[in-house]
Amino acid sequence: MPILETLPSTPLVLDTAIFTHLKTECLINEAEKAYKKLYVKERIAEYYSNTKTFPAITSMTFFEADFGIYDQFANGSISEEKANEFQQNINLALAEISVILPFDQRASKIAAYIYAHMLVKEQKWLQQRKTKKKKGNREAKIWQDIFIISTAISHNYGLVSPDKDMEIIAKYLPKGLDLSLAVWKP
Amino acid sequence: MFTTASNNMTFLGSESNSYLRYLPPINPTELKKQNGFRFPPDIEKAGSPNVKQVVKIEVAEFDFELELKISKVEFFQTEIVFHLEFYTSILKLSFYGIKEDNRFRVKAYSFDLEKNDNTPELVFRFESLLSICGLGKKLVIQLPNNKCELSNSSKLELAKISNSLQGRQLAYRLMVTEKALRVHISFPKGPIARKDIESIGYCYHSILDRKFERFCNTNLQIGTVQTYDEKREIFGKSINLRKQKFTVLSYGVTEVESVTTPILPKNAFRNDIQKLIDLDEKLDSMVMDKYFNLFSNAFEGLTNEQIEALTQRPDLSESAFDF
Numbered sequence: 001m002p003i004l005e006t007l008p009s010t011p012l013v014l015d016t017a018i019f020t021h022l023k024t025e026c027l028i029n030e031a032e033k034a035y036k037k038l039y040v041k042e043r044i045a046e047y048y049s050n051t052k053t054f055p056a057i058t059s060m061t062f063f064e065a066d067f068g069i070y071d072q073f074a075n076g077s078i079s080e081e082k083a084n085e086f087q088q089n090i091n092l093a094l095a096e097i098s099v100i101l102p103f104d105q106r107a108s109k110i111a112a113y114i115y116a117h118m119l120v121k122e123q124k125w126l127q128q129r130k131t132k133k134k135k136g137n138r139e140a141k142i143w144q145d146i147f148i149i150s151t152a153i154s155h156n157y158g159l160v161s162p163d164k165d166m167e168i169i170a171k172y173l174p175k176g177l178d179l180s181l182a183v184w185k186p
Numbered sequence: 187m188f189t190t191a192s193n194n195m196t197f198l199g200s201e202s203n204s205y206l207r208y209l210p211p212i213n214p215t216e217l218k219k220q221n222g223f224r225f226p227p228d229i230e231k232a233g234s235p236n237v238k239q240v241v242k243i244e245v246a247e248f249d250f251e252l253e254l255k256i257s258k259v260e261f262f263q264t265e266i267v268f269h270l271e272f273y274t275s276i277l278k279l280s281f282y283g284i285k286e287d288n289r290f291r292v293k294a295y296s297f298d299l300e301k302n303d304n305t306p307e308l309v310f311r312f313e314s315l316l317s318i319c320g321l322g323k324k325l326v327i328q329l330p331n332n333k334c335e336l337s338n339s340s341k342l343e344l345a346k347i348s349n350s351l352q353g354r355q356l357a358y359r360l361m362v363t364e365k366a367l368r369v370h371i372s373f374p375k376g377p378i379a380r381k382d383i384e385s386i387g388y389c390y391h392s393i394l395d396r397k398f399e400r401f402c403n404t405n406l407q408i409g410t411v412q413t414y415d416e417k418r419e420i421f422g423k424s425i426n427l428r429k430q431k432f433t434v435l436s437y438g439v440t441e442v443e444s445v446t447t448p449i450l451p452k453n454a455f456r457n458d459i460q461k462l463i464d465l466d467e468k469l470d471s472m473v474m475d476k477y478f479n480l481f482s483n484a485f486e487g488l489t490n491e492q493i494e495a496l497t498q499r500p501d502l503s504e505s506a507f508d509f
Contacts, residue, residue, distance in 0.1 A: 004438040007399055009387050026482040027493065045474045049467075052352035054477060086488065093484030096344060097477050178438060180401075 002173050006158035006182040012047060013056040013101055013157040015148050016064050018184060021162065039186045043160075055160065056099040058151040060144060065090055101155045103147055110150035110174060115143060117172040125168065145169060153177055160184050241270055241279065241329055243315070245322035248465060252315065256330075266290065268329070273308055276300040277315075279327070281334070295327075295336060304373040306360035307459065313354035314462045320347040321472045344476050351469060356383065358463060359390035360420070365454040366393045366447075367425060374421050385418045385425070392416075392427050392447045402432075402440040410434045413445065 006012065014022070022040045047055060066087060073083035094100070103111075118126065126142060142165075149169055152159040158180030159166060170179040243252045254270035254277065268279040278298040283291045297319070299312050319325050320338065327334040356378070360371050363386070391398045406412075416430040429445035455463065485493050 004401065005436070007401060007439075009384070010401075022481065023485065023493070026478050027485060027490075041474075041478060044477075045470070048474060048477075049470050052348060052355045052470075054348065089486065090484045093480050097480050 002178040003167055003170050004158075004178050004180045006160075006180045008047075008050040010158040010180055010182075011051070011053065011056070011156070012160050012182060013058055013148075013152045013155070014061070015058075015159060015161040015166070016061045016144065017162050018160050019057055019061050037186055040184060043184050054097050054099075056101050056155075056157060057094065058148050059100055059102045060147040060151060062091075062094065062100055064144070065094070101151050101157065103151050104154055107147070107150040107154035110153055110177065111143075111146050113174045114146050114150065114169060114172045118142065118146070118169065121172070122168065129165075142169070149179060153179060158182055239330060241268055241327060243319070244326040244328070245318050246324065246326075247322050248318050248468070250318050250322075272299070273311060274305065275302055275308055277312070292334060292336065301375065306357045306364060306371060306373065309373050310354055310357035310361060310459070311462070313350045313357060314465070316350040317347055317354060317469050318465070320350065321469060321476075344473065344480060347476075348473060351473065356386055359386045361455070361459075362393055362450055363389045363420075363425065366450045367427075368448075369423070369425065371420055371423060378421075382420055385420045389418055389420065389425055389427060392430065392442065392444045393450055396444045396447075396449075397441065399435065399439055399441050401438055402434075403438075404434065404440070406434045408434050408436060416447075 018040060022044070025036075025038045025041050028036060028038070044055060069078075069083050069087045069090070072078045073080060078086070129142065145165060146169055149159060149166060153173070160182045162183065162185055164183070166179070166181055170181070173179060239256050240253050241256060243254070244250065254272060256268055257271055257276060258269040260267040260269070264282060264284060266281045270277045270279055276299075278296075278300065280296045280298065281290070281292045282295065283293045285291075297312075297316060299308075323338060325336045325338065327336065357373070360373075363369065364371055367389075388400065411431065411433045413429055413431045416427040418425045418427060427444070427447045430447060431443040431445055433441045433443070435441050
């Protein structure tokens with residue numbers, strides 16, 4: 001399987017799930033801090049100590065953050081003014097603390113290769129994943145994770161993810177490419 | 187590619203209400219004729235009889251004090267530049283601001299290192315200074331007859347401070363390599379390539395950790411053990427790490443064990459350098475606090491429900507996105 005463990009010096013990019021966990025940990029109140037393990041914060045601090053860089057995020061995660069805002073606006077839940085304000089706050093903060101890895105031409109080729117192969121060879125697993133989602137599990141659709149993996153590989157970054165789905169996706173990487181994967185769990 | 191601050195004009199912002207006494211413009215060539223720096227006559231008259239020709243930089247949180255001799259001062263309409271003797275180089279401390287009546291209101295300040303042979307120790311000291319000043323809440327700069335208190339803006343760019351900490355780490359790793367292997371390495375004038383950063387890290391871990399893991403592109407069987415005379419290149423200079431043992435642990439990962447690689451001598455660094463080295467954990471922890479705060483601030487003013495709705499993953503149901 002073309003999966004490598006990440007080393008302390010490997011440049012890392014967070015997937016959207018870890019990014020969301022980080023958001024949750026950052027917004028936790030003082031009372032909750034006493035009993036909740038802030039595992040993403042701990043791992044990021046450890047990573048920073050080794051590399052003196054902050055983990056990157058992909059343009060896909062940026063898209064997901066922006067989508068959430070505009071979705072609320074399109075549905076009439078927030079005003080255009082509020083949507084712009086939230087969008088600006090989030091984008092400015094993210095741009096300052098993270099390198100944003102773009103979904104480039106190399107990434108798009110890798111993503112297309114994986115997606116085509118998975119649709120043929122992992123139909124059963126994809127259906128199961130879809131059913132899980134319908135039952136209320138907020139798991140991302142596979143193409144979102146494929147875009148994130150391919151962006152990480154295209155820029156020679158290791159990927160941080162909390163789940164093993166990334167390993168299944170990585171089985172369908174084009175020959176000669178490896179995914180450096182760090183699984184961070186509470 | 188990575189660029190140390192020593193290769194870049196470095197601005198450290200300041201939102202201060204500090205005032206310097208107004209220093210009138212002086213033609214820099216006149217200063218030269220005076221055989222060394224002299225204060226403008228009105229400042230000398232008004233000041234203490236024991237005018238010290240030094241600048242003192244203090245940051246209380248880090249118990250940091252640095253006294254540097256002034257070699258030259260330049261006065262411009264909106265800028266005052268102190269040229270300070272900084273170990274083997276010249277540090278330019280610039281104050282940017284506006285003249286108000288007979289005072290100079292400081293709006294911002296910056297440090298800049300004069301380009302010359304940038305040794306790891308010099309870069310380490312400079313990047314440490316920038317990190318400390320950037321992270322300290324209040325910076326006190328004692329000028330002859332003037333005290334300037336500068337409070338850092340909370341909007342100070344974290345990426346710039348982090349860049350300095352990265353430069354500091356690279357410089358420290360090179361200092362370790364120099365001491366252990368008795369070599370001299372100079373920082374290049376331009377950006378540093380990723381392969382050099384990797385080699386610097388590799389040499390550092392060989393000397394200090396003695397045993398570590400690394401990626402390798404090899405088709406050797408898992409468990410294969412081989413010993414080589416290992417050499418690395420840093421900024422075009424060959425670094426001989428002597429004998430190292432390599433064991434293939436798994437696909438793509440090898441364990442390296444230093445066999446005859448020299449070790450770092452005890453008490454390798456002078457006390458003042460060691461004191462700066464020991465600040466590493468504190469500097470990291472302050473950067474992390476700022477990082478997490480910035481992250482939280484992005485969601486400021488939103489209710490939990492709004493945050494939940496905004497960060498819900500998109501669900502596009504068109505056929506191309508159906509999985």
